[in-house]
Amino acid sequence: MRRRKFIEALSFAGIAGAVKPSQLLAAEQHAESLSLYKNDRQYWYELLHKIANPVVSNLAKGTLKKNMPLEKxxxxxxRSLSVTYLEAVGRTYAGIAPWIALPNDxxxxxxxxxxxxxxxxxxxxKCFDPAGADLLNFSKDYQPIVDSAYLAQAFLRAPVALWQPLDSLTKQRIIAxxxxxxxxxxxxxxxxxxxxxxEAFLLSIGEEYDNGRLMHGVKSLNDWYKGDGWYGDGPNLAFDYYNSFVIHPMMVDTLRVLVDHKLEEEKTYDVALIRMQRYAVGQERMISPEGTYPPIGRSITYRTGAFQALSQVALMEKLPETIAPAQVRCALTKVKKNMYSVPGTFDKNNWLKLGFxxxxxxxxxxxxxTGSLYMATLSFLPLGLPATNLFWTQEPVDWTAKKAWSGQSFQKDYHVDY
Known part of the structure; x- marks a missing residue:
């Protein structure tokens, strides 16, 4: 019975037939352990801690470069492999920021x-200290443009928890x-x-900013909007998860800063939010009744980072009325359990390994x-909602695809004109 239930949970993509017997046994034992969690929230925060802690704890000890495996x-x-360390830091911090911003208890x-x-x-x-063992690379290659952005987004998501406590010298080094x-x-x-x-982060802390660089991204993405919640990635549409990895979350977060500083009108932000909500509706519906989703396009090794947009809309408590918070919680919990319980996802020290x-x-x-993979943390944003929030306390409920494929009544879907 135990084996049958586990294989059913891994029935997608031929996974059960692809693993060795020893791996299957290990995964069965892991699947059994999932039932030990008293609720979804505990499962989420323990999994996030498992993923993030190797990066964060080694950085605190000055041993990130020494201990992080380098799989490419x-x-x-x-490009220089040194970019992998900033990738790990920027992406991990962007994912943990809402959770660690909660009050201590x-x-x-x-x-x-x-x-x-x-x-x-x-x-x-430590990692901005020029004499430190883990000094991050901002000077070589183009990749640091990417992961400085995720670090900036982390500061915007948790200014009190992550930015304010830094010593003044570190702040100046980050700004520089x-x-x-x-x-x-x-x-x-x-x-x-x-x-x-x-540049929006620099603006938010009262630093000199490059206005052209600040505004160019927002203007260009607006010009590339294709409709019904989808932006082009450049002039053309790319059918992948970059609307979630990058576009919607960074568009909305940047516009919030611009509106707060009177550089954009509130209605511009509102339109971007409506588009993000529409995209989130599609994301929720893409999760199958079994808790899987299509391995489409580039960067599928970023795993559940593909659901950052849906996760951020939930964190903002801006889910459309047609989607109950528990639908998102239950759907994403099932996805995480399917994905992160498969053997080979982590090494023996809990570092993520390349794969989907x-x-x-x-x-x-x-x-x-290796550092690229920590985009996975971006699906954990709802942990920034307190345990008393409806997202966590609402009774379990089936998500849209599960309702539809089991003959239940479900909400009909329509496009938006924005």
């Missing part, structure tokens, strides 16, 4: 969260590092938003290495 795509290009969760937050601050103070990127232009794609949000569902290095893109 077989087609990895000519003495619960088991609170103690784990406080420890991660303290390590995050210690690590930032962000400004040093201006000698490289983002590519004419979603990358333009990386420049925009980094398990260890599949052959599917990694030419720009992908």
């Amino acid at each position: 795509s077989a087609t990895f290009d000519s 003495n619960s088991r969760e609170g103690i784990m969260r406080k420890g991660l937050k303290e390590d995050a601050i210690t690590g930032l103070n 590092s962000f400004k040093s990127l201006r000698n490289r232009k983002p590519f004419n794609s979603n990358w333009l938003l990386f420049g925009s949000i980094t 569902c398990g260890h599949q290095p052959e599917i990694a893109d030419y720009y992908t290495s």
Whole structure:
């Protein structure tokens, strides 16, 4: 019975037939352990801690470069592998920011969260020290444009928890590092938003900012909007998850800063939010009754980072009335359990390994290495909602595809004109 139930949970993509008997047994045992969690929230925060802690704790100790494995795509290009460390830091911090922004408490969760937050601050103070072992690279290659943006987004998501506690010297070093990127232009794609949000963060803290770089991303993405919640990635539409990895979250977060500083009108932000909500509706419907989703397009090794847009709309408590918060919670919980319980996802020290569902290095893109994978943390944003929030307390409910494929009544879907 135990084996049958586990294989049913892994019935997608031929996974059960692809793993060795020893791996199947290990995964069965892991699946059994999932039932030990008293609720979805506990499962989420313990999984986020498992993913993020190797990055954050090693950074705090000054041992990130020493201890982080360096696995790269077989087609990895000519960029320096040193970019992988900033990738790991920027992406991880963007994912944990809402959770560690919650107030301290003495619960088991609170103690784990406080420890991660303290390590995050210690690590930032160390990795911008020119004499430190983990000094991050902002000066070489174009990749730092990307991951400075995720770090900037982390500061925007948790200014009190992540930015304010830093010592003044570290703050000045971060500001200087962000400004040093201006000698490289983002590519004419979603990358333009990386420049925009980094400058938006500088604006938010009263620093001198590059107005052209700040506004160019927002204007270009608006020009590339294709309709019904989808932006083009450049002039053309790319059917992948970059509307979620980058475009909607960074568009909305950048516009919020611009509106707050009277550089854009509120209605511009409202339109971007409506588009993001529409995209989130599609994301919720893409989750199958079994809790899987299509491995479409580039960067599928970023795993559940594909659901950042849906997760951020939930965090903002802006889900459309047609989607109950519990639908999103239950759907994403099932996706996480399917994905992160597969053998090969983590190494023995809990570092993420290349793959979509398990260890599949052959599917990694030419720009992908170990640090890239920490985009996965971006699906955990609703942990920034307190445990008393409806997202966590609402009784379990089936998500749209599960309702539809079991003969239940479900909400009909229509396009939006924005």
